Amino acid sequence: MRRVFTVLFLALFAVSAVEASRRSRLFQKFYKKPANYDAEVIPKNIEVVWYKNMRLDHFTWGDTRTFDLRIMWNNTFYQPGGPIFFYTGNEGAVSTFEVATGMMFDLAPMFNASIIFAEHRFYGATQPFGNQSYANLANVGYLTSEQALADYAELLTELKRENNQFGKTFHKDSQVISFGGSYGGMLSAWFRQKYPHIVKGAWAGSAPLIYMHDGGVDPGAFDNITSRTYVENGCNRFILANAWNAVLNLSSTDSGRAWLNNNTVFKLDPRTPIRNQTDGWNLNAYMREAIEYMAMVDYPYPTGFLEPLPGWPVTVACGFMNATGESFSDQDLVTAVANAANVYYNYNKNASFTWCIDFNICGDQGTGGLGDDALGWPWQECSEIIMAMCASGGANDVFWSECGDNIYDTLKQGCVSIFGSMNWTTANWNIDAVKTLYGYDLSGSSNLILTQGHLDPWSGGGYKVDQTNTARGIYVMEIPGSAHHLDLRQPNTCDPNTVVNARYQIQHFEDFFLQRKAFPAFPWCTIFKHPYLKNH
Template sequence: MRYLGLWLGWLLLLLAVPCRARRMREPPPPTAVSRVTPVEHWLRVKLNQFMASDTRTFPMRFYYNDEFAGENIVIDIGGEWEITSGWTLGGLPYDIAKQLRAGLFYTEHRFYGKTRPFNNTEVSSLQYLSVHQALADLAQFIHYIKSDAFERGQFKSGKVVVVGCSYAGSMAAWMRQTYPHLVDVAYADSGPVLAQVAYPEFTTVIIRAIRESGGEECLSRIAMGMKQVKDLLANKTGIAQLSQIFNICTSYETFTDREVTDFLMILTSPLIDIGLVSTYLKLACAVLTNGTAPHPVQRLADLLFALNEMPCMDLNYTNILGWFRNTSYDSDASEDRVWIYQTCTEFGWYQTYTSEHEPYFPSIPQHLDYYLQHCRELFFKDFNEERVRQGVKRTNMMFGGLTHRPDHLISVAGTHDPWSVLAPNASHGHTKSPVYVIPRATHCQALRDSRRDDSQELRNARKAVLDFMYENVYGMTPLSGATHTEATPVLLGLAAAVQFLH
């Protein structure tokens, strides 16, 4: 899923590029508190981790912060983005490393950022892209960090902790499950573990978040604006007005069905961001309810321009397709292309339409073929729905989806996170593998540094993570008489509240 940050999920794959050159983004870095400068390192890992006779390798990038380095290891897993040093300078991974007296590492996923097995993203190259290969890269990385070849064997006897959020949170859970002999304890924040072809629940959660934190007036303004947009799309005069209001690059008298869908997807992109970045909801609803523009359509435009830098809006499908067909890493869409490949072959996660979305998100495609067409046009001419279903089935067969939960894993989810439906909720937790569901928390919010306006439930969940890590590494609670169960009301009390996830 994307974190456009967050990388934004499949829905934004078509939104982002028409607006501007917009690379995949890692979660917003926390406030830097470290006293040291992290060092960039490279490790040559196997291209094909599952064929011993294939000796080809490529350089995998990682950052290392040794501020607290004893013998333990904390690995912050990078997802579908280019890593920067910021996530080794603060935030919950940094706090975990401090508490465990551990070296803090931040790894980059194959085919993303500067970790490039090939100098292109041709289909022949992408055959070596999968979550299984990426997990095996991490296994090789752990072997290296615990060997005499790194820091003279300083970490040889230490415990290994992995953490991650979003897709990287999924990987953290799957690392503990797949390599329990290498990973002692894991923390997964907002990590979906159930692959699913169609995913209408994504938008359902966003509507819920707007209603609970933005209010009915905010939702009403969205519905009013969308209705006016649809009315204007019905005739040439209206389309001309929309072209002017939204600064569409090419003058249009009519729109094709595809151009209408792409236009509406771009228009609703700030609303999708609401569940992914906690500060966006207040901004979005302020613009929509308190803005100076008299007409709801203009307020939607004001919101779009407030969150996106774009000289004009390009709806030319040939241009859009050209961005994603470019196989050079110099392309600003290279990482988007790589993530699309993973959704086509492993995860699905295609946001589709249901009737309850109509007043607010008329942009969501009703049929899967809208998405499958991109898999065909970018990668496989014979791609069909059965192929993505088989990929999703294999992913769930290998990892168990929501039916299996490894021990020594702690997970956190937020009720305003649109990916939470595919992540464990309170009903999946048990003593050795608790799940904390935080009311009104958004995507990856617990992983970030603490802020004054954080809820008590969010603070409790962060403390629970720290306590859980300490207990599993040292076999004791960090303070006499204190245990991670201080936060368990979040785990138990929210069980009923999150049943809407199932």
């Protein structure tokens, strides 16, 4: 998807496969399965249970095959009559969602709630066909959002049955609030929309619900917001916008290649030297991935679930890209952006770390260890959740123009490159699937909390605040100073006040959803005392 406009037509076909896998990795940012899956660390505050004999196909009675679905729950705070806080698991091992969604544990004591995380079919340990789950289209074809939502609906129904398979029955009137971030947020919102008799309300954080065909979102929104985040943090836009051509210039000459292969800024893996301009494109993709990931996880405190990062990593990265003016050599430009990329890839300054820039050879150093389910999200993007996103360059963003005449042709090439060996064709996808299955119009919806972080590139694919409809309990919130579903993470003393305030409001919205109390006009400007703010 991402190529410098001056050489787009020469490079598009050569790099389409690399780009297709890169854009899929953007959505797999948090939820990677450990490389040694047997050593997966299960958080101590949850218990692992399994739903036995989940239907493989909920939409036909002729297929009676089943599989086991993994669940993690915490009932420490639950009291009879309390609600169920239900996380709609997304594209990875369910244990990683528990780590990234600490807000559920913060709210549960206030509501006497049970906390349940359900693993998405075909991810983590929930493999319907075992190690053959991704062997062919006939198997992986059961990986769909609607099948996953039906799994969740059946699970919650079972939990309210007397003498159920878990040996723990929730009251039939126990209310359910669904939670989810990113794709999990999409599922959370769709769960409320498709199963309103099961789910009372939903909190969907950073969910790009309309970033699909006919959703009304500019394909360049992601990269526009990424660029804005860096410029607002003091980066010189010229440096970022021109570094990519600088790489291509250097990779086209003997002296330039010599410098790229032997400099003091980064050390290339011996398996992936710069030999030609195609390798230059690989270097661009590698550095760009770091820039985009840091925009997504621009959190105010150090984190380590992708790579060890400092607090506010974009600000740190901009320290290398804030020189003024436009008089830079190609080496100057590459040095600046490479130093910024090192904030992501090697912040701890490991002297032996090397840049392996060809993902086909080394895998993805940005989200290493995706495990056997690494094909999961690419499959979903090549079947029903087909996101129309690309950079435009120029005034829109600091990257290169890559949209071409038809973005779906480019996406199709990527799908063929990934699934062509399984005989994938365009008969296996539907670019209007989300529009048909769930729709983009909120007029028939209710009890939805849709949060977007102002810093988050994915926020461009979500609803805007003017879609708020308090009469139906629809609250669309753009949170200043917040990156990718920061609002769902464990509260931290470094969180911006805007995030603290948003969480406080959301707690009131959930009170309203559960009808624990009437919801008056919100006191936007008043002094208050509340356990949440007292504790955090």
